Amino acid sequence: xxxxxxxxxxxxxxxxxxxxxxxxxxxxxxxxxxxxxxxxxxxxxxxxxxxxxxxxxxxxxxxxxxxxxxxxxxxxxxxxxxxxxxxxxxxxxxxxxxxxxxxxxxxxxxxxxxxxxxxxxxxxxxxxxxxxxxxxxxxxxxxxxxxxxxxxxxxxxxxxxxxxxxxxxxxxxxxxxxxxxxxxxxxxxxxxxxxxxxxxxxxxxxxxxxxxxxxxxxxxxxxxxxxxxxxxxxxxxxxxxxxxxxxxx
Amino acid sequence: xxxxxxxxxxxxxxxxxxxxxxxxxxxxxxxxxxxxxxxxxxxxxxxxxxxxxxxxxxxxxxxxxxxxxxxxxxxxxxxxxxxxxxxxxxxxxxxxxxxxxxxxxxxxxxxxxxxxxxxxxxxxxxxxxxxxxxxxxxxxxxxxxxxxxxxxxxxxxxxxxxxxxxxxxxxxxxxxxxxxxxxxxxxxxxxxxxxxxxxxxxxxxxxxxxxxxxxxxxxxxxxxxxxxxxxxxxxxxxxxxxxxxxxxx
DNA sequence: GAACGTCGTTCGACATTAACGAACAAAATG
DNA sequence: CATTTTGTTCGTTAATGTCGAACGACGTTC
Numbered sequence: 001x002x003x004x005x006x007x008x009x010x011x012x013x014x015x016x017x018x019x020x021x022x023x024x025x026x027x028x029x030x031x032x033x034x035x036x037x038x039x040x041x042x043x044x045x046x047x048x049x050x051x052x053x054x055x056x057x058x059x060x061x062x063x064x065x066x067x068x069x070x071x072x073x074x075x076x077x078x079x080x081x082x083x084x085x086x087x088x089x090x091x092x093x094x095x096x097x098x099x100x101x102x103x104x105x106x107x108x109x110x111x112x113x114x115x116x117x118x119x120x121x122x123x124x125x126x127x128x129x130x131x132x133x134x135x136x137x138x139x140x141x142x143x144x145x146x147x148x149x150x151x152x153x154x155x156x157x158x159x160x161x162x163x164x165x166x167x168x169x170x171x172x173x174x175x176x177x178x179x180x181x182x183x184x185x186x187x188x189x190x191x192x193x194x195x196x197x198x199x200x201x202x203x204x205x206x207x208x209x210x211x212x213x214x215x216x217x218x219x220x221x222x223x224x225x226x227x228x229x230x231x232x233x234x235x236x237x238x239x240x241x242x243x244x245x246x247x248x249x
Numbered sequence: 250x251x252x253x254x255x256x257x258x259x260x261x262x263x264x265x266x267x268x269x270x271x272x273x274x275x276x277x278x279x280x281x282x283x284x285x286x287x288x289x290x291x292x293x294x295x296x297x298x299x300x301x302x303x304x305x306x307x308x309x310x311x312x313x314x315x316x317x318x319x320x321x322x323x324x325x326x327x328x329x330x331x332x333x334x335x336x337x338x339x340x341x342x343x344x345x346x347x348x349x350x351x352x353x354x355x356x357x358x359x360x361x362x363x364x365x366x367x368x369x370x371x372x373x374x375x376x377x378x379x380x381x382x383x384x385x386x387x388x389x390x391x392x393x394x395x396x397x398x399x400x401x402x403x404x405x406x407x408x409x410x411x412x413x414x415x416x417x418x419x420x421x422x423x424x425x426x427x428x429x430x431x432x433x434x435x436x437x438x439x440x441x442x443x444x445x446x447x448x449x450x451x452x453x454x455x456x457x458x459x460x461x462x463x464x465x466x467x468x469x470x471x472x473x474x475x476x477x478x479x480x481x482x483x484x485x486x487x488x489x490x491x492x493x494x495x496x497x498x
Numbered sequence: 499g500a501a502c503g504t505c506g507t508t509c510g511a512c513a514t515t516a517a518c519g520a521a522c523a524a525a526a527t528g
Numbered sequence: 529c530a531t532t533t534t535g536t537t538c539g540t541t542a543a544t545g546t547c548g549a550a551c552g553a554c555g556t557t558c
Contacts, residue, residue, distance in 0.1 A: 049353055065261075
């Protein structure tokens, strides 16, 4: 692991959809490094277009190169191509939002969203991430990780997002076991109050789970009267997408 | 400029929408560096999620972190928010595709596309870049760069994309001057045979040109009978978007 | 309007450490 | 089964990234 490279990447990781601008001093505090060290790293990132300086504030934003590369992220492109038509179909049949997410570092990162109505905006925009232990897609992805990875996740703090978020390791471990046997996961107001989700795993030709698809709506609806149909359709859509990706079920 | 960081970023820059996977050996040849050096850099990039290893091929792809950061590229988010409604309006009025692009390193990078019909797919997907000297948006962006930057661009080879691409420095310099005085640029089959575009500059509160918007269609249509209306509407849309961004014209 | 604080930037000395090539193992290829 | 190419490891060396202090440029405040 190369020190300076790791630090440069850590600088980039400070940015998010919420954190748009950071100055040299901000970064030197965040990384706990001398300003001169950060300066050198930032200037290198700027020269390659990974950071761009805001003329008025003097602070740095993410550069265009980051955007270009982000749009070249082939995994998302391929998953989107495979999932979009079936996700659209699922969404319009139920009149609810559909999301597709992948796993990374304890988070479910959303790479596709299809919203049926603007009034129920669950995921602000593609690219954001939610904790794996509270969301339905997160639980699906978590449940199919290697055992060692699951243990690592369970070892960390299961922080609550709502009153219903599962914060007990034993309970979550049992829930993940249920996800594997049932073939789908639920989120009963564990991430957002009033919102419920049902999610199922998407597999590729290797048989491994590469993503998860979910249907979201009011918890009382989706986990109530329409639950049998919703869970069936989500699992079915996930299966169809998996087959598009080359999975031989 | 820090050597190792620069090299790591260069590795990332090897990837594009066309180049999805690269192995250690591929990269060591591309960068003309020993394999062991590349190996260290790649492992660092992988540890931070900027690269991900494909289990079957053993080669490396862009990692999810790149996607997350790309979706956090605030410049594009803000421009998209400001431009989308007006671009949509422009597109549906003319029944043609509309694009918005920004400038970086001699290229026009597309950050928004609104297609009216699927049969006329000019820009494959957002995030791709086209040469600045052949496209209408490119000429607009080029024309409003600092003089030193323009000279630098003109000093390089103006490679042709079609028979009509401007490859002469003097001619292009004159064309850029016309773009500044007229307030818009055209692309008369200079990028793609049969395709014509009209583009105008988008400015922010500082008055500087931050992006360009274009209307594309069959060259004989858009640069023929509908040219007066098309150029007027594109310039008008660009002006409205500029005002949304805080420009006081 | 002057003094202060804060910002990004430059510089040089020091010691860390990134870079390299060779040798290794592992897998694909014929 | 031989051969080539892959990714990986290791140890040495000199290159170079790191750091703190000092600088100049803004913006703010009293």
